[in-house]
Amino acid sequence: MQRFFPALVGLVLLVAALSSCLYIVPMRDYALLFALGEVRETITQPGLYFKYPPPFENVVYLDKRLQTIESRDPERIQTAEKKNLLIDSYVKWRITDPRLYYVTFGANSGAAVERLQAQIRDALNAAINVRTVKQVVSSDRDAITREIQAAVAKRAAPLGVDVVDVRLRRIDFTPEISESVFRRMEAERKQEANRLRASGAADSERIRAEADRKRQEILAKAYAESQAKRGNGDAAAAAIYAESYGKDPEFYSFYKSLDAYRAAFSGSGSTLVLSPDSDFFHYWDRTQGKQD
Known part of the structure; x- marks a missing residue:
């Protein structure tokens, strides 16, 4: 052994x-x-x-893998309107030049993260400070993302780092201006609602006036047609009466007297004070009727 x-x-x-x-x-x-x-x-x-x-x-x-930097607390950034926004972002990055990266940061990845976060903060300020709240929230959001990525990538390249992607995850108002923004939005909605109500009332009045005008036109046309027909009927009746009178005047006079009797005695308790020799009782005296 x-x-x-x-x-x-x-x-x-x-x-x-x-x-x-x-x-x-x-x-x-x-x-x-x-x-x-x-x-x-x-x-x-x-x-x-x-x-x-x-x-x-x-x-x-x-x-050498793709790494992510997520902000632990939202950044407080001021817009061109001097309003503060809370912006939460994240960055995807990787080491592209190991030698240059080590010369800059050594093997301490925390130092690299701090440097990139500072660059992201500067790029956010540069992009947000020249825009309004509306542009940041809606219209220019993609452009802001591209500007930040380009700015950070340019400043990170000499450090041996490639910034692959930058995203704005959330944009919020600070508590001190949230209430005023909500109040303004509420006022704008009320103004829009009042405008729509006024427009609806105006349309209602216009439609009602148009309907009334058409109603009056229809009634006037119907009345004119009825009067024309009534006139034609009266003319036809008068022609028939005239033709009948011409054929037998005695019978026509007797028929009209019957109509007068019917109209005079149609009501209950009717009383007439007339001379027996009046023309009204012409056809009541048979003897006289026979002599005539």
């Missing part, structure tokens, strides 16, 4: 030396190979690599 112990120790030392000379670069990482404190090589492809044992060479790994 004592004879194999030195060999076992040597084998362990050899394995330890070999393991210190080999390193693996995962798919999700970059690797920076340092020689005596200086970056000698940047490895971007995954695999098994050889190096000299420490302290001659050592390896630092940097995450």
